Amino acid sequence: MSATSLFEAKGLVKRFGGLLATDHVDITVEPGEIHALIGPNGAGKSTLVNLISGLLPLDEGSLSLDGVELAALAPHQRVRAGLSRCFQVTSVFKSDTVLDNLLLAAQAHAGSSFRFLSRRAAEDVLMETALRLAETVGLADVLGRIAGTLPHGAQRKLDVALALAARPRLLLLDEPMAGMGPEDSLQMVALIEQLRAQTAILLIEHDMDAVFQLADRISVLVYGRVLTSGDASHIKGHPEVQAVYLGTEAHA
Numbered sequence: 001m002s003a004t005s006l007f008e009a010k011g012l013v014k015r016f017g018g019l020l021a022t023d024h025v026d027i028t029v030e031p032g033e034i035h036a037l038i039g040p041n042g043a044g045k046s047t048l049v050n051l052i053s054g055l056l057p058l059d060e061g062s063l064s065l066d067g068v069e070l071a072a073l074a075p076h077q078r079v080r081a082g083l084s085r086c087f088q089v090t091s092v093f094k095s096d097t098v099l100d101n102l103l104l105a106a107q108a109h110a111g112s113s114f115r116f117l118s119r120r121a122a123e124d125v126l127m128e129t130a131l132r133l134a135e136t137v138g139l140a141d142v143l144g145r146i147a148g149t150l151p152h153g154a155q156r157k158l159d160v161a162l163a164l165a166a167r168p169r170l171l172l173l174d175e176p177m178a179g180m181g182p183e184d185s186l187q188m189v190a191l192i193e194q195l196r197a198q199t200a201i202l203l204i205e206h207d208m209d210a211v212f213q214l215a216d217r218i219s220v221l222v223y224g225r226v227l228t229s230g231d232a233s234h235i236k237g238h239p240e241v242q243a244v245y246l247g248t249e250a251h252a
């Protein structure tokens with residue numbers, strides 16, 4: 001691991017009354033890395049993701065991306081700093097077309113040089129960006145469809161495309177396979193694998209096959225603490241992980 005990681009979370013603490021939901025958590029993500037976060041229900045994964053994306057304020061600790069301190073930044077400022085999040089609950093505008101969703105996202109994240117373009121040139125740039133995003137996630141054939149009428153798997157892909165519009169350095173993927181059948185899950189795994197070339201990824205996912213397939217590093221969260229971190233073989237062979245997590249698949 002390099003001396004300075006792309007993303008560094010140090011000593012994160014979050015208390016809800018007397019409950020220590022995040023207990024001095026350290027997490028790093030390296031450029032190009034897929035770091036997965038797993039743990040049983042209630043372990044504190046959602047809380048941690050909310051702390052990182054800025055939806056919840058930290059009680060203690062620090063967060064940095066590419067050397068930029070994030071802790072004092074609002075969620076939208078963190079997105080501008082390079083941290084983009086895909087939500088468990090989709091952020092797609094369901095009554096708009098796929099293309100309109102992508103155009104809106106492209107416009108929302110257009111750089112500052114954009115305002116100096118003529119209207120025509122600006123529209124061309126947005127369209128180019130929207131089509132590239134559709135291509136990336138495999139939705140180029142359904143641009144005219146109303147997003148809410150797409151199958152669940154395609155809506156999740158659109159959600160990923162909307163997050164990619166921000167050109168993240170770190171993408172937070174919050175249970176991207178949730179509610180998917182095997183075919184959609186396979187496609188999502190292939191998409192995430194392909195995204196590795198564009199952005200580092202922090203992946204929160206219950207689908208262990210997907211996690212073992214994708215992750216360079218896996219951290220196991222139990223009672224708000226990182227129990228252990230390592231590659232798939234380390235995690236599979238770790239006796240405490242087997243006891244608290246892998247042995248209790250019903251809770252996964």
Ligand SMILES: Nc1ncnc2c1ncn2[C@@H]1O[C@H](COP(=O)(O)OP(=O)(O)OP(=O)(O)O)[C@@H](O)[C@H]1O
Pocket residue numbers: 016019021039040041042043044045046047048
């Ligand atoms: N806003 C809140 N107020 C009080 N307690 C909370 C709050 N949010 C979470 N908790 C508690 O913090 C702990 C961690 O919850 P969290 O939702 O982060 O776990 P999780 O690992 O994401 O679980 P799941 O896999 O079920 O989504 C739980 O005990 C939960 O009840």
